[in-house]
Amino acid sequence: MHKSRLACLVIDCEGTDAGTHEAFWAAALGREREADPIDPKYRDLTGPPGELRVLVQAVDHPSRVHLDIETDDIPAEVARLERLGATRLREIKGWVVMEAPSGHRFCVVKPQRPDFAENATVWND
Template sequence: MHKSRMAVVVIDCKSDDLDREMEFWAEALGRRREADPIDPKYRDLKGPASEARVLLQSVDHPPRVHLDIETDDIPAEVERLTGLGANVVGDCKGWVVMEAPSGHRFCVVAPQRPDFEENANMWM
């Protein structure tokens, strides 16, 4: 058995100024800006703990939005999603990039939100 759920909406930004992108999306979504980013490639837009995270990511590919599915067992979740028709695209920094049958990319990641244990779906 393992748990998973949708955790993060990732806005992939092909931009030389991620802070400018953060300003726009923070205002557009009514989110607070990350005060001191730890990694220059990412900006976290703070919102209510009950809502999915919104993360901006600097990328080299065309801009798009993708979802992160958080899980306590990445291999088991990848197997479950593959069984539903998804394909593995590759591994990246400890998470797995996948593609849905529709062609949409998404990532399978370790737990990201503090209420994961009590609110994730249980799979057998």
């Protein structure tokens, strides 16, 4: 048994510094900019509690949007998604990049939001 759910909408912006795109996306989505980012590649856009997390990320590929699925058991969730037809592309820093049968990329990550335990879907492996 493991849990998972949609964790984050990630706005991939081609370049080396997410801060160059953060102001636009914060204003466009009505969110607050991150006060003291730890890493220039990632910028959280803060919204109301309980809403989906939105992250601006600097990437070395063309700009796009992808989803993160958070889980308490990454290998089990990856296996579940592979059974549904997804393909594992690579592992990066503890998360797994996958591709849906439709060609959309997404990541399987550790829990990101504080209410994960109470609100994630339980899967009986």
